[in-house]
Amino acid sequence: MKMTFRWYGRGNDTVLLDQVKQIPGVKGIVWGLHQKRVGDVWEKDEIKSEISYIESFGFHADVVESVNVHESIKLGNEEREKYIENYKQSIRNLGEFGVKVICYNFMAIFDWTRSDLFRALPDGSTALFYEKDIVENRDPQELIQTFSSYSDMTLPGWEPEKIGRIKELFKAYKDMTEDDLWENLRYFLNEILPVAEEVGIKMAIHPDDPPWSIFGLPRIMTGRESLVKLLAISDSPSNGITFCTGSLGANPHNDMVTLAAEFVRHSPFAHIRNVKIFENGDFIETSHLTSDGSIDIKGVVRELSEIDYDGYVRPDHGRHIWGEKCRPGYGLYDRALGIMHLLGLWDAFQTVKKEEN
Numbered sequence: 001m002k003m004t005f006r007w008y009g010r011g012n013d014t015v016l017l018d019q020v021k022q023i024p025g026v027k028g029i030v031w032g033l034h035q036k037r038v039g040d041v042w043e044k045d046e047i048k049s050e051i052s053y054i055e056s057f058g059f060h061a062d063v064v065e066s067v068n069v070h071e072s073i074k075l076g077n078e079e080r081e082k083y084i085e086n087y088k089q090s091i092r093n094l095g096e097f098g099v100k101v102i103c104y105n106f107m108a109i110f111d112w113t114r115s116d117l118f119r120a121l122p123d124g125s126t127a128l129f130y131e132k133d134i135v136e137n138r139d140p141q142e143l144i145q146t147f148s149s150y151s152d153m154t155l156p157g158w159e160p161e162k163i164g165r166i167k168e169l170f171k172a173y174k175d176m177t178e179d180d181l182w183e184n185l186r187y188f189l190n191e192i193l194p195v196a197e198e199v200g201i202k203m204a205i206h207p208d209d210p211p212w213s214i215f216g217l218p219r220i221m222t223g224r225e226s227l228v229k230l231l232a233i234s235d236s237p238s239n240g241i242t243f244c245t246g247s248l249g250a251n252p253h254n255d256m257v258t259l260a261a262e263f264v265r266h267s268p269f270a271h272i273r274n275v276k277i278f279e280n281g282d283f284i285e286t287s288h289l290t291s292d293g294s295i296d297i298k299g300v301v302r303e304l305s306e307i308d309y310d311g312y313v314r315p316d317h318g319r320h321i322w323g324e325k326c327r328p329g330y331g332l333y334d335r336a337l338g339i340m341h342l343l344g345l346w347d348a349f350q351t352v353k354k355e356e357n
C-alpha cells in the first residue's frame, strides 16, 4: 500500500506540501492541473513544472486525479473525436513524465454532489452532507450556484465553464439512457486504453458519487454489476478502478468489504473514507474510524492487506476540525488523522499476517 495525499496545486490549496511532509508515511502527492479547461491537452511544460515542484519536497507524483473527460465524449456527439485525441495526447505527455495512474470519472455533468459542504457533526466539526430530498428535488442550477459561491477555488467536477451551459447540457442528456452512456464509455476506453498501455499508465475509473441517478441523469458506475461490466469492456492491464469506499458505500447495498475482496486487485488506486448513512438515505461524511460511520473501513484495509496491496491509497474527504479553513473535505488535519488510522490498521494486519505464516 503506497500512501498518498491529494493536493490541488500552488495557490489553489490551503494545504502546503511542507505540511504534508510532516504526516508520517506519505510518499506521494495525488495532483492535477486544476486550472485547465476540461478537454484541453495537458502540455509537457505544465506537467513538468508541477511534477518538479512536487518532487522538490521528496514526494513522487505517480498519480493524477483527474484528467476529466469532456462532456462530448460522454454524450458521444460529433465533437468527441477531437476530445478523445486530446485525451490521448494528455496520456502520452503524462506517461513521458513517469505518471503511473490516471483517475477519471464518467459522471454526466456532475461529479460528486452534496447538499451541504459544512454540516455540523455532534463533535462540533463539520463535514460534507447529502440530503436526499434536497438534492433530488432541487434545481441543479441553484445547487451549482451555492457551491460556486464558496470561494474562488475550483471544486472538482464543478468546472466553471459548465455553469453557463447547464441548460444546454441537460437538454443534450435528455434522451440518453444508461445503455447509451455505457456505449460511450466503451468507445472511449477502446480508443484510449491502447495508448495508456503503451506508456505504462493505468486508467482508474472513479465510481459515481452518490452511486445512483441524480436530476434524472443516467449514472452507471454504481455497484458490483457496474464494476464487472467495466472490467468486461477490456482485459487491458490499463483498465482499472479507483476503489472509493465513500462513493460506492453511500449505498448500503454495496458491502465494501465484499467488494474489496473482489475488486481491489483491479484497482491501482483506492480512496478510503467513511460515511454515516441515515435511514432516509441521507448521509454525512465522518472520521475514518469504522465505528464513526456505516462502512467497515477496518475490513476493507484487511482485504488490502490480504493481497499485500501494492497500489496507491489516499485518505478521502476529511471533516473540518480544529477551526481549519480549507477546501471542503480537503483540509490537512482530519486527512492526516485518517492516514494515521489507515497506516495503523495496515501495520497491524500485515504484522499478524507475517506472524501467522
Ligand code: DNO
Residues within 6 Å of the ligand: 065, 066, 103, 104, 105, 111, 112, 156, 157, 206, 271, 317, 329
Ligand atoms: C471527490 C473526488 C472526485 C474524484 C473524481 C475523479 O472528492 O473523489 O471528485 O476526484 O470523481 O474523476
